[in-house]
Amino acid sequence: MGQWDVVICAIKESDVVLEVIDARVASETRSSKVENLVRKLRKNLVVVINKSDLVPKEFDDRIREEIKKEYDVVSVSTKARKGTGFLKGAIGKYKPNKVSVIGYPNTGKSSLINMLSHSSGARTSSVPGYTKGVQWIRLSKQIKLLDTPGVLPMDEKFSVFRSSIRPEKLKVAQVAANELLEKIKAGEGNNLHEIYKIPLDDIDGYLSQIAQKRNYLIKGGVDIERAARQVINDWNCGKLTGWWF
Ligand SMILES: Nc1nc2c(ncn2[C@@H]2O[C@H](COP(=O)(O)OP(=O)(O)OP(=O)(O)O)[C@@H](O)[C@H]2O)c(=O)[nH]1
Numbered sequence: 001m002g003q004w005d006v007v008i009c010a011i012k013e014s015d016v017v018l019e020v021i022d023a024r025v026a027s028e029t030r031s032s033k034v035e036n037l038v039r040k041l042r043k044n045l046v047v048v049i050n051k052s053d054l055v056p057k058e059f060d061d062r063i064r065e066e067i068k069k070e071y072d073v074v075s076v077s078t079k080a081r082k083g084t085g086f087l088k089g090a091i092g093k094y095k096p097n098k099v100s101v102i103g104y105p106n107t108g109k110s111s112l113i114n115m116l117s118h119s120s121g122a123r124t125s126s127v128p129g130y131t132k133g134v135q136w137i138r139l140s141k142q143i144k145l146l147d148t149p150g151v152l153p154m155d156e157k158f159s160v161f162r163s164s165i166r167p168e169k170l171k172v173a174q175v176a177a178n179e180l181l182e183k184i185k186a187g188e189g190n191n192l193h194e195i196y197k198i199p200l201d202d203i204d205g206y207l208s209q210i211a212q213k214r215n216y217l218i219k220g221g222v223d224i225e226r227a228a229r230q231v232i233n234d235w236n237c238g239k240l241t242g243w244w245f
């Protein structure tokens with residue numbers, strides 16, 4: 001079964017769909033394909049802005065207001081264990097039996113299920129694409145939650161800033177890391193200087209400066225690829241911050 005078949009099945013099976021997005025890149029981790037499907041199948045959608053601990057409250061409020069124009073929306077942080085009450089309220093309104101949790105890789109779907117169900121039944125990882133199959137987890141007597149693998153819609157741009165890339169899967173991680181750095185530079189709130197101890201003046205050469213500073217060496221020079229993989233991993237695990245609309 002392809003990725004999309006899994007998603008379509010999950011939506012069909014459920015009364016409520018939670019679309020989990022990453023607060024840092026909220027609009028870019030929303031999937032219009034998922035949202036259209038939910039509408040078409042006449043299911044209820046609740047957008048869950050996760051990782052709200054990584055953005056300022058004002059930014060979080062702004063994106064929530066924007067999404068609220070179209071859908072029910074709740075901000076949470078599974079890391080800070082915030083927002084459970086609001087989310088349970090938003091789900092409970094529909095009195096569902098089955099709730100599926102859908103979204104891009106690494107947005108925190110499995111973490112969210114664990115927070116809601118007070119268990120660690122759904123396995124989590126900073127490696128995108130970690131959850132492979134679907135898994136039902138009981139939330140309460142009435143409600144079951146369905147964990148799903150992250151979706152990467154074919155027709156939407158596959159991108160590093162959507163945390164959807166495993167750096168070790170790339171032939172050349174530099175291209176993706178530079179794309180991420182460009183985005184972070186143009187956005188707000190990056191902590192590059194804090195993490196790598198190098199001011200970001202120019203993207204060209206930034207990876208090589210990281211490699212130098214960290215002593216990532218290969219025969220004949222610095223290991224820029226290793227620096228690139230490091231940057232992508234730091235973004236995927238939330239160590240590297242930055243947000244944009
Ligand atoms: N800072 C922060 N990190 C979070 C939060 N929720 C999840 N994470 C981190 O994000 C990464 C991905 O979490 P998962 O719950 O495995 O994400 P997923 O959506 O199930 O990922 P896939 O199964 O790969 O699609 C992990 O490193 C989590 O620790 C959050 O609220 N804040």
Ligand SMILES: [Mg+2]
Pocket residue numbers: 109110111123124130131148149150
């Ligand atoms: Mg998962």
